[in-house]
Amino acid sequence: MTQLLLYTTAGCHxxxxxxxxxxxxxxxxxxxxxxxxxxxxxxxxxRIPVVGIKGQEEELGWPFSENELKNWLNKITSG
Known part of the structure; x- marks a missing residue:
């Protein structure tokens, strides 16, 4: 199972x-x-927010839309 990580900090809109x-x-x-x-x-x-996947180097940095996140996840998890 893919474990998504969101690099973040308190108070970051x-x-x-x-x-x-x-x-x-x-x-x-x-x-x-x-x-x-x-x-x-x-x-x-x-750079935050940044989405990553545990154990993988590629990350998706802000800004990203819902569709961009979906496409990135499909690319990362299918390859």
Missing amino acids: LCEDAQKILETIGCKWSPIEISTDNDLIKHYGI
Whole structure:
């Protein structure tokens, strides 16, 4: 089973928008709070929200639409 990750931080309105899209398409996901890890802050600090899949390098950064997320997921999970 694919484990989606959402790199996020508290108070991020764009992250809230990304969460709504994930919920709309019925994805199960886990939030990754970047503010507690300096390496995550360095990597994602100005890029969040970012969706990833545990164990895979490719990620989808904001902005993305519902259709773009679906297409990305289909590409990632079918290949």
